[in-house]
Amino acid sequence: MNTTDSKGTEIEGAAGGPEDWVPATGLAEALPVRLLRAREAIMQLYRPLFRDANISERQWRVLRNLFDEPFLEPSELALRSFMQPPNVSRVLNELTKLGLVTRTASGTDQRRAQVSLTPEGKAATTRVGKLIEARTAELQATPEAELLPELGQVLEVLIDLPVKHPHLTRSPVQPPGP
Numbered sequence: 239m240n241t242t243d244s245k246g247t248e249i250e251g252a253a254g255g256p257e258d259w260v261p262a263t264g265l266a267e268a269l270p271v272r273l274l275r276a277r278e279a280i281m282q283l284y285r286p287l288f289r290d291a292n293i294s295e296r297q298w299r300v301l302r303n304l305f306d307e308p309f310l311e312p313s314e315l316a317l318r319s320f321m322q323p324p325n326v327s328r329v330l331n332e333l334t335k336l337g338l339v340t341r342t343a344s345g346t347d348q349r350r351a352q353v354s355l356t357p358e359g360k361a362a363t364t365r366v367g368k369l370i371e372a373r374t375a376e377l378q379a380t381p382e383a384e385l386l387p388e389l390g391q392v393l394e395v396l397i398d399l400p401v402k403h404p405h406l407t408r409s410p411v412q413p414p415g416p
Contacts, residue, residue, distance in 0.1 A: 273396075283377060287369045291362065296321060296329050297338075301355065301363045304339065309352045311344075338362055 265271055281295065288298055299319040304310060310318070316326040330353060333339040338359030344350035355363060377383060400407050 283373055284370060287366060287373060291366045291369075293362070293366065294329075294332075296325065297333055298366065300326065300329050300333060301338065301359060302367070304353060304355045305360065305363045305367070309354050311350060312353060315353060333359070 266275075285295070288295055293301070296319070299321070300315055303315055303318045307318075312326050312330060313323060315321075315330075316323045319326060319329075321329070330339060330341065334341065337356055339353055340356050341351040341353050344352055378386070
């Protein structure tokens with residue numbers, strides 16, 4: 239039995255038992271896994287910089303976003319930092335305890351807060367930012383760097399896929415109907 243996708247197109251082999259499926263590629267060759275492996279490889283170049291500054295990758299993303307945009311609400315920070323709101327709340331609590339960010343109530347709505355860097359937070363972000371730029375310059379000096387502009391273009395194509403092909407973001411399995 240076949241299943242239909244959201245447009246009513248039949249998907250061959252979507253139904254049936256697990257014995258009916260044979261992967262087209264090994265897991266290590268699957269695009270999502272390769273992208274995760276690539277991210278992990280690149281982050282190995284930058285993690286020591288965060289560790290030396292006693293901040294986490296998540297903390298860095300929040301600090302860097304606040305450096306670019308001095309006053310943000312936590313919900314906007316979550317979007318810009320690619321984190322769930324509860325995770326941003328935890329990171330903000332950590333950064334507040336470290337004295338790197340401050341929260342102030344919004345003038346119009348006391349339930350809403352604006353987050354900003356403290357002078358210490360700005361200084362820390364500047365220090366780490368300079369180290370990251372120096373490490374990136376080292377990366378640019380490697381023979382592999384000639385591939386980075388093309389890689390950037392391919393990544394932009396991938397980033398745009400959900401917008402250009404929204405049907406690919408929906409489940410192909412139709413819920414049972416009446």
